[in-house]
Amino acid sequence: MASRFEYAPAPESRDIARLRPSYQIFVNGRFRDGSGEAVKTINPADETPLAEIVEAGRSDVDDAVRAARRAFGPWSRLPGRERGKYLFRIARAIQERGRELAVLESLDNGKPIRESRDVDVPTAAAHFFYYAGWADKLGYAGFGPDPQPIGVAGQIIPWNFPLLMAAWKIAPALACGNTVVLKPAETTPLTALVLAEIIAEADLPPGVVNILAGGPDIGQAIVEHAGVDKIAFTGSTDVGKIIQRSLAGSGRRLSLELGGKAANIVFDDAPIDQAVEGIVNGIFFNQGQVCCAGSRLLVQESVADELISSLQRRLGTLRVGDPLDKNTDVGAINSAAQLARIRELTDAGVAEGATRWSPPCALPERGYWFAPTVFTGVSQAHRIAREEIFGPVLSVLTFRTPSEAVDKANNTPYGLSAGVWTEKGSRILSMASRLRAGVVWANTFNRFDPSSPFGGYKESGFGREGGRHGLEAYLAH
């Protein structure tokens, strides 16, 4: 990539990942081959196979749900402080195996090691620590003096934060006394299966957590299983709707964390350099494969030219390449299918008349890569302004007044997150109250903390994960 400085390669050793030729599913406290197909998980940075997994079949779903049901009674009756001890143990083990998990995540997902090491793994451990602290205080959480767990939770997660999403789902469920059947995404099963090892080593009673690698059919089997009392799903809005339809009228509980099309709103009094860093972090972080990515930049007209020039200068210094290199800013796209979707939508942006720009950027020949891309001259009707791209692609729109910014930001079927950049505290508060988004960041973007609830409005889903609110999704009403 064109840069004023050339950096020597600084790759993290892949040996740290302790990659094995094959991984097994985890049912009733034991590892075993699934009854489904043997599949290879691929390194998206170079398309080489990493390991083989014999995926779960439908009979494994039955076994896992039965094991979770048997484990539920004793687990839910354990005093909260005892459940908390298991969660603390898991949290500490994630920290101890942090380097291994970070390298494994970067290999399987394609995200830069800097992100997996500094964001995904520490935040996953932090979620276990945080909910461990709640386990013996549920009676003080505002859900009545003696809140009860729901039962067996079926949890289905996507590929963009494989370990972190597993932690978001498992930690609050266990703290509240539920048992779990979790399915990672088909392209990123490895860290969830290592988390299963950690759970086994923490001596959790068999059946409390079951982890089934598999594709959409296994997700569907978990959703449809009569022995599952609650579904927690993170993924696309389309699949969320399918799941909602299939649970309708069943009386079973559901929480959905779906897509987003966040607006990052920059006012003319914002510190431009700081805003540029926030925009870069908001959309080029994790290759834009973040549900809450700041994929629409709304900039006040009077500072638009200055901001866009600064942003382009900054993008010229980003390093795209080997996810294991500690200097890499932008890694690989997770799969060929995701890359094809990004290409299709960016081609549509050009066809609809927006202006496309990318910094000079040499992409590796093998693997799934997409250069950071900025579209200017975008109108609200363009597909790149409406549809979730889930790639390192920013659509820039302008506004003149705060009301116009609010109207444009809210003009989307989604409502997961938004950002506001301004020096005025009163403007932050008034914008936050008018934006229909679950999370509104002020003068920052993409910050996560286990104590803070996260979730959407409208087609971004319902229910909250994280914080005290995250307990509610796992407590009977």
Ligand code: NAD
């Ligand atoms: P996806 O919906 O295709 O898959 C998500 C998970 O659902 C995978 O494990 C998949 O195997 C499973 N699945 C697919 N079809 C299913 C079905 N019919 N029944 C049950 N399970 C099924 O999404 P994806 O492409 O893996 O992930 C990207 C999407 O996830 C994006 O739209 C993104 O916005 C969203 N996402 C949202 C959040 C959030 O917190 N709101 C977080 C991360 C990702």
